[in-house]
Amino acid sequence: xxxxxxxxxxxxxxxxxxxxxxxxxxxxxxxxxxxxxxxxxxxxxxxxxxxxxxxxxxxxxxxxxxxxxxxxxxxxxxxxxxxxxxxxxxxxxxxxxxxxxxxxxxxxxxxx
Amino acid sequence: xxxxxxxxxxxxxxxxxxxxxxxxxxxxxxxxxxxxxxxxxxxxxxxxxxxxxxxxxxxxxxxxxxxxxxxxxxxxxxxxxxxxxxxxxxxxxxxxxxxxxxxxxxxxxxxxxxx
Numbered sequence: 112x113x114x115x116x117x118x119x120x121x122x123x124x125x126x127x128x129x130x131x132x133x134x135x136x137x138x139x140x141x142x143x144x145x146x147x148x149x150x151x152x153x154x155x156x157x158x159x160x161x162x163x164x165x166x167x168x169x170x171x172x173x174x175x176x177x178x179x180x181x182x183x184x185x186x187x188x189x190x191x192x193x194x195x196x197x198x199x200x201x202x203x204x205x206x207x208x209x210x211x212x213x214x215x216x217x218x219x220x221x222x223x
Numbered sequence: 224x225x226x227x228x229x230x231x232x233x234x235x236x237x238x239x240x241x242x243x244x245x246x247x248x249x250x251x252x253x254x255x256x257x258x259x260x261x262x263x264x265x266x267x268x269x270x271x272x273x274x275x276x277x278x279x280x281x282x283x284x285x286x287x288x289x290x291x292x293x294x295x296x297x298x299x300x301x302x303x304x305x306x307x308x309x310x311x312x313x314x315x316x317x318x319x320x321x322x323x324x325x326x327x328x329x330x331x332x333x334x335x336x337x338x
Binding site: 112117143154162200205213 | 256271278314330331332
């Protein structure tokens with residue numbers, strides 16, 4: 112089945128710096144890759160997603176890139192702010208295209 | 224819509240006791256998922272349903288775990304007997320079936336502590 116690896120597990124940056132989180136997936140048939148943000152004690156919430164027919168997508172300070180050949184995708188956050196501090200999860204659809212399989216998460220800490 | 228609803232929000236029980244977690248998906252959503260979150264394993268998919276039918280339960284860790292969805296608006300995850308290593312946050316999530324790209328919405332989670 113689908114397997115998603117996520118790195119790094121923790122990331123500390125200074126306010127204003129950029130942060131990059133990387134994920135790899137195993138099933139070449141996967142075609143949908145969302146990113147979820149989970150604040151402390153809260154539920155995961157979708158922040159951005161990308162489909163396999165595009166290589167990059169941007170939404171204000173966040174962007175995702177996808178390399179289908181290498182089977183990896185990345186989340187880029189620019190001009191980080193303290194409120195970006197959270198756990199970020201990448202995910203990919205399973206082989207059947209019905210369920211999301213998540214990476215183990217990256218704890219991002221932005222210090223001011 | 225109130226979103227995905229889970230109860231209880233917190234559960235503390237003793238080893239060996241039965242635990243039942245409850246979920247109400249967003250009205251009209253066809254898929255319902257149960258995930259378990261721990262520091263070591265992150266978000267693990269336990270089981271999911273489509274139109275109340277279990278599709279894949281390969282993530283259920285042991286026979287002590289069972290899940291049901293008797294109707295479109297209610298699902299339960301039961302652990303019997305519970306063990307300390309079952310301590311985790313259990314999330315329920317739902318989404319529309321139309322297309323593969325519909326957003327998956329999570330409930331607030333149930334924090335389970337087994338003493």
